Each structure stands twice: as C-alpha cells, then as structure tokens.
Amino acid sequence: MIAFLTGRLAVKAPTHLTIDVQGVGYEVHIPLSTYYSLPNLDDSTALHIHTHLREDAIQLFGFLSQxxxxxxxxxxxxxxxxxxxxxxxxxxxxxxxxxxxxxxxxxxxxxxxxxxxxxxxxxxxxxxxxxxxxIQGIHPRSPAAEPAEFDDLFEDALSALVHLGYRAQDAKEALKRVTKAASGSLALKELIREGLKELARG
Incomplete structure (x- = not known):
C-alpha cells in the first residue's frame, strides 16, 4: 500500500493531480482544500496517500494533511x-x-x-x-475561540484567493469582513464567492 508520496507536481486540477516520483507519474484524486494549497507546477510537494483497491482499478487519494x-x-x-x-x-x-x-x-x-x-x-x-x-490535530471548539482567521476553512479560502491573483493582505481583510457579517459558518465555496464579491467592492 502507498501511504505517502513526495515528488514534483507535474499536473494539477481541482479534482486530481499527477506527482512525478523519480520519473514515475502517479495520478492522485484530491479534495478542493488540497488543490488550493498546492505549490506551483514543477515544485516539490508531499501528500498523505490512501490506496483504494477496486476489482477493476487501483485509485490513489491524496491529502496535504494527516x-x-x-x-x-x-x-x-x-x-x-x-x-x-x-x-x-x-x-x-x-x-x-x-x-x-x-x-x-x-x-x-x-x-x-x-x-x-x-x-x-x-x-x-x-x-x-x-x-x-x-482525528489528529482536532480540538473541541471553545466558545471563546477566535473564529475565522485561524480556522482551516479561512486558510483554504485565503489560499484560493491568493492563487487567483489577489494580495494576501487584501484577501485576508475581505474574508474577515465576510465571516464577521455571516449569520453562521460558511462552506468553502460560499466563503470564496463572498470573498470575491467583497474584493470587487474594494
């Protein structure tokens, strides 16, 4: 079973990537949270891998975090x-x-x-x-905990906006305004969409 891969990022798309490990390309299925945090093409990356065995295929699923x-x-x-x-x-x-x-x-x-x-x-x-x-690294939610800025979702949305060409500080301030105004927690896609609207308003 393959549990971990380190190599050159040869191909990346929202649903999958190809990682070149010493000349062998492994196609790996990924979630959006991993896609938004990937480095540039040809840079080195490391993935935690789950090997899924089917009767007709072997599929690899990759994640940046354990x-x-x-x-x-x-x-x-x-x-x-x-x-x-x-x-x-x-x-x-x-x-x-x-x-x-x-x-x-x-x-x-x-x-x-x-x-x-x-x-x-x-x-x-x-x-x-x-x-x-x-699950590793997960702690009970504290009522007094700071929301937004230190949440995994916030960081994923911030990474996505930076990848789209926005300055990190501008994107962070926009996302802070979005999360402060939201009546409840937002899904990743909603947070990115509202962040884009906020950035468009300047």
Missing amino acids: SEKEAFLLLTSVSGIGPKLALSVLSSLSVTDLVHAIQAADTEKLETVPGIGKKSAGRLALELKDKVGK
Whole structure:
C-alpha cells in the first residue's frame, strides 16, 4: 500500500493531480482544500496517500494533511459514503467544521455538501460522533475561540484567493469582513464567492 508520496507536481486540477516520483507519474484524486494549497507546477510537494483497491482499478487519494486523510477514511467507513462523496465533503467543509458539525449533530450543516441528503447527514452524525474527536490535530471548539482567521476553512479560502491573483493582505481583510457579517459558518465555496464579491467592492 502507498501511504505517502513526495515528488514534483507535474499536473494539477481541482479534482486530481499527477506527482512525478523519480520519473514515475502517479495520478492522485484530491479534495478542493488540497488543490488550493498546492505549490506551483514543477515544485516539490508531499501528500498523505490512501490506496483504494477496486476489482477493476487501483485509485490513489491524496491529502496535504494527516487530519484530512483520517477524516476521509472515517467518512468512507459509513455505509453509502464512497470515496467520491467523501472528497465532496472535504471540498465543502474544513476538517474542523466537519468534526464540529458531526459532534453537534448539525445535520443542516452536513446537508450543505453536494450529494449529502437528510438520511446521509443523519448517518454521518450517528456513526461518527464518537470517532471524529480522535482525528489528529482536532480540538473541541471553545466558545471563546477566535473564529475565522485561524480556522482551516479561512486558510483554504485565503489560499484560493491568493492563487487567483489577489494580495494576501487584501484577501485576508475581505474574508474577515465576510465571516464577521455571516449569520453562521460558511462552506468553502460560499466563503470564496463572498470573498470575491467583497474584493470587487474594494
């Protein structure tokens, strides 16, 4: 089983990449959170890998953090949640937000993920409630904790805006305004979209 790959980033796209390891190219499926944090093409990168065996194929799924990999494995342990849907979850919610939604049985939050309906959300909350707290690097949410700026989702959105050509400081200030004005936590796509609107306003 391949558990880790380090090499040159040869190809990158929102759903997959190719990493060149000493002349051998490995195609790896990734969530958006990993895509937005990738280095430039031809730069070196390292990925935590899950090797998924099927009767007709071997698929590799890659993550920049161990916590994402652990979350992916927990998600796919739930009946009805395959690798593709698990990637959709991690593309929509940060690991921190996913863990907190499951622990709080916040099925409405889980249902914001494309492909996750009411039944699937309930199953995730029920089956993973006592497991997600063991994910590496995840800590219980503190009521007094600073939101936004130090959240994984905030950092993913910031990285995406910087990749789109915006200055890091401008993007950070825009995202701060968005998260402050939001009535609740936003999914990654929503945060990026609202951040772009805020930047357009200047």
